[in-house]
Amino acid sequence: MLRRLFDRLHPALQTRVRRLRATELAVLQCALAAGLAWFLARDVVGHAEPFFAPIAAVVCLGVSLGARLRRAVELVAGVSVGILVGDLLISVIGSGAWQISVVVLLAMTTALLLDGGGVFTLQAGTSAVLVATLLPPGGSAGVNRFVDALVGGVVGIVVMSLIPADPVRSARSDVAKVLDELIASLHLVARGLTDAEEAPVLEALRRARSTQGSLDSLRANLAAGRELARIAPLRWRSRQRLAQLDATATPLDNTARNLRVLARRSLAAVRDHEQVEPRLVAQVEGTAAAMATLRAAVCSAREEVPELGPAALQLRQVAAGLTSDLGASGGLSVRVVVGQLRSAVVDLLRVAGASRVSALASLPPTVEHPAVPPDVENLDR
Incomplete structure (x- = not known):
């Protein structure tokens, strides 16, 4: 009986121990x-x-x-x-x-x-x-x-x-929590679209929405970290790392917002029995895989600014496959899913250090530009 009681209390005790270790x-x-x-x-x-x-x-x-x-x-x-x-x-x-x-x-x-x-x-x-x-x-x-x-x-x-705390650890932990939830959300969306089931997509939406608390905590911890890095000589070396994490806050927030909309429209697509291209599901999974690479780099425990090149390259490869015809066989919801996935990849490239112009240039155009007539070309001469 005592053993069963201990097993029931064990997760709660673990939570309290983790809380104590985080604030000790x-x-x-x-x-x-x-x-x-x-x-x-x-x-x-x-x-x-x-x-x-x-x-x-x-x-x-x-x-x-x-x-x-x-x-x-x-x-x-x-x-x-x-x-x-x-x-x-x-x-x-x-x-x-x-x-x-x-x-x-x-x-x-x-x-x-x-x-x-x-x-x-x-x-x-x-x-x-x-x-x-x-x-x-x-x-x-x-x-x-x-x-x-x-x-x-x-x-x-x-x-x-x-006796300064580590100003980077809390912010890094918040970024990791957000990316973990978004990666899991994308995997669930892919499963729901493949099997035409609502339950995985509902769970994906719940997990995407749950990131807001970590995003709010990230901004608070970044502000506190910048303050500590200014006044604590032992933490002056953390300034560049904090600046890099600070640059991820806004695009990461935008990514979460885009993926919440993606999950909602995926749910609508499943409920409306819209046809989903297997290539679109593959791109959702590919985005999740690229996010996992990005998470490993951004959330590295090393003090120096991490190398984000491999994650950016993987994201650009995903972006190149996000053509507008991915949603051609579906209805409105599927086309919105494609659009939100494109936006999310742009924001993730921003997290990986790319400029907005460079990130947008990684996407295929949504429409083909018509050839310029010869007489129009002559006007520029």
């Missing part, structure tokens, strides 16, 4: 920064109870990369606004329930008018509450708390710089 460095950073901030604020600066120093360090770092520099600045600014508003008002109107409401209202409104972010506004409100309830107005308590916040913010940034 961030947790270690927070722990070290909190202890160091307390030590500096109490034993070096000389504050008796510098409780806000470790809090500021942890808030600055967080558990994920995030926009830490902005967060640290907002934290200190929020403390300043909260203390200033709290000191001024409480010394005039006194303490009490309605006074706390007024202080918080004015402190958060001031922060918002100063164009503050979420941390800025929230910290202004909480600082005002502490001034109104625990810290007497006037005196040195407000100044000490501001200094503690400054110490904690600086310690957090220093710890992040000296």
